[in-house]
Amino acid sequence: MYARILGPLTLLDGLRNVTPRAPKQRQLLSLLLLHAGQVVAVDECVDELWADSPPLSAHSTLQTYVMQIRKTLRSAVSTTGRSADIHLETRDRGYLLAVGAGRLDLHQFEKLVEQASLARIAGDHARESELLHRALGLWSGRALADVTCGPLLRTWLSGLRETRLGVLEQRIDADLRIGRHHQLIGELNVLTRQYPTHENLHAQLMIALYRSGRTADALEVYARLRRTLRTELGLEPSARMRDLHTDLLNSAPVTESVYLPGPGSTPVPLRPVG
The missing domain is CATH 1.10.10.10 (Winged helix-like DNA-binding domain superfamily/Winged helix DNA-binding domain)
Structure with missing residues (x-):
């Protein structure tokens, strides 16, 4: 079963x-x-x-x-x-x-993400990307999409959504590290529209565009993020985003280790709090 x-x-x-x-x-x-x-x-x-x-x-x-x-x-x-x-x-x-082992898709997802984290620490980003693609491939839409949810399930599903987004960011990071910037632009354009104040997704899109020779488009992504943060939250982009913007303006080399979470970052939580 x-x-x-x-x-x-x-x-x-x-x-x-x-x-x-x-x-x-x-x-x-x-x-x-x-x-x-x-x-x-x-x-x-x-x-x-x-x-x-x-x-x-x-x-x-x-x-x-x-x-x-x-x-x-x-x-x-x-x-x-x-x-x-x-x-x-x-x-x-x-x-x-x-x-039993391997009999629940959530457990398989968690195992693949844990294996990907080990590959990340070892610096094997191709393996990390492969494992995270497989993990995210287990999702076939919104978790428990056809189930009526009460208070406990809603709390858990909120945590699962955050976990999935974190794993998606990690997978995109791995893909950037192995040179798949061209392939990521379309996906990241959609994600930044879905999450208009999410800085990390915008940083990933800026890096993908910059490496594809589209510096002007990368700078426009920053400008759009800044307008949204000011209008919706009354905030300015973080120092990390401002530094990335400055480096793009100066045509400086851009490495993921400076602007994106690295191997020593906190692992993505697989269980929601509460």
């Missing part, structure tokens, strides 16, 4: 899609998958499913959802005759979803 949450919720038994259809079951399964290998307290499950308005029957209804999810997981085992790759255990005041 294999589970996907980096996109629409999907539970696969071989080629057979066994994803629950009932909204509350899907919501509970998503919460348990995000906490795979950890006990999720009954009260947390209730908070996620009903927020501040749980029904009087919340605990018994929760037990029904657990039973239905467990039945789905067991049916896959009985069909294949194999031991369960994913199974749901009842623990003291909570539930634990045990997931």
Whole structure:
């Protein structure tokens, strides 16, 4: 069995899609998958499913959802005759979803990012780029795009979005370091429009344009960022961005180690806080 949450919720038994259809079951399964290998307290499950308005029957209804999810997981085992790759255990005041190695796309994503961080520290940016391309390729849209989310899932998904963006920045950095500046310009133009105050993405676009012989366009990217920061936040670009702008004006050599996070930077967090 294999589970996907980096996109629409999907539970696969071989080629057979066994994803629950009932909204509350899907919501509970998503919460348990995000906490795979950890006990999720009954009260947390209730908070996620009903927020501040749980029904009087919340605990018994929760037990029904657990039973239905467990039945789905067991049916896959009985069909294949194999031991369960994913199974749901009842623990003291909570539930634990045990997931076998390589059976959840989020775990695969985390493993690839960790391997890429080691390649980065070793200075092997081609390997880093390859691993991060594979990690981001596991995403098929917004995480849990078709699941109704309560307060706990919303917090986790906010953290996952930030993590994905951080990994994307790291991948673009790796691509810049191995000379793929021409190929990155289109992608970075889209990203800087999506994140108009994000300095690092703008720095990456400026470097890609500059190395492609488009200094005037790189300077315009800085000017656009400066206008946006002033208008929306009442701020000026950081000293790092101002230094990059000055170096471009002076046609100075531009290296990623000066303007972008390097191998010694803080690793991208894979688990949201809270």
